[in-house]
Amino acid sequence: MIEILSPTELPRARRSGALVADILQSLRSRAGVGTNLLEIDRWTREMIDGAGAQSCYVDYAPSFGRGPFGHHVCTSVNDAVLHGLPHDYDLADGDLVTLDLAVSLEGVVxxxxVSFVVGGSAPQESLDMIAATERALAAGIAAVRPGARVGDLSHAIGTVLGExxxxxxxxxGGHGVGSTMHQDPHVANTGRPGRGYVLRPGLLLALEPWIMADTADLVTDADGWTLRSATGCRTAHSEHTVAVTEDGAEILTRPTPALP
Structure with a gap:
């Protein structure tokens, strides 16, 4: 399914995006050495409930997981890169953490x-990986415009990661969003330009470049959810939801500007 939002629906998407961004910003600022992953999940639940929104993860039960997920945020640490199931683990100095959050507010997801390193010890390799995913995300967003094809976005992302x-x-990879969390079109993190679905104003896309330091192979934890690098190497992941506009893209998941 592919949904196209009307201009009157876009403000709801902006509010949903701002909520997700604000929650992630709060979690990032509060997470530090000694923070337990289950505590991060609790903070997330409190902020979602306080906003009158709904988690997209609690009842999430796709074919590839051992569902339902049962938590409110994905917490992936070090060699975990996707679908990290919150569990009883206290963050240590130098841990590379990825928090992945999807929320529905006013019917729009x-x-x-975001990936970051906690504490005062930040290995350069980890910082380089995070920076690479952020550059790739920016390149993918820059390629978004009416008439562009999904392959153009994939090619832009993959070029940065490959280089x-x-x-x-x-x-x-990335995907469409709308009234549900995962929709078509699929946006792979590498691909050939000029191929795939043609973008239209009103389409919402979640673009999410993610990488592993020395492999492209994944393994799944015994929890049935957490995906890790097959070699135990570190990983990084950056994601934004964007709206295709008449003249390009609008990033919806930016934090609300702080008041003076």
């Missing part, structure tokens, strides 16, 4: 992810 020396896994 927004989805975003940075990373292999790209195409099992999981």
């Amino acid at each position: 927004a989805d975003s992810a 940075a020396g990373y292999q790209v896994n195409t099992e999981f």
Whole structure:
């Protein structure tokens, strides 16, 4: 299913995106050495409930998971990259953390992810990986415009990741969003330009480049959800939800500007 929002529906998408961004910003500022992943999940639930929104994860039960997910945010640490199931783990100095959050507000879903290092020890490799996913995300967003094809976005993302020396896994990637969290079109993190679905104003896309330091292969934890690098190497993941507009793209998952 592919949904196209009307101009009158876009303000709802903006509010949903701002909520997701604000929650992630709060979680990032509060998470530190000694923070438990289950505590992060609790904070997330409190902020979602306080906004009158709904988590997209609690009842999420796709064919590839061992569902339902049962938590409110994905917490992936170090070699975990996607669908990290919150569990009883206290963050340590130098841990690379990815928080991935999807929320529905007023019937519209927004989805975003951020990677960061906690504590004072930040390995350069980790910082480089995070920066590469952020550059790739920016390149993908820059390619969004009416008439562009999904392959143009994939090519832009994959070019940045490849030039940075990373292999790209195409099992999981970006996707459409709307009234539900995962919709068509699928946006792989590498691909050929000029191919695939033609973008139209009103389409919402969650673009999400993610990488693993020295492999493109994934393994699944015994929890049935958490996806890790097959070699145990570190990983990184960046994601924004964007709206295709008449003249390009609008990033919906930016935090609300702080008041003076």
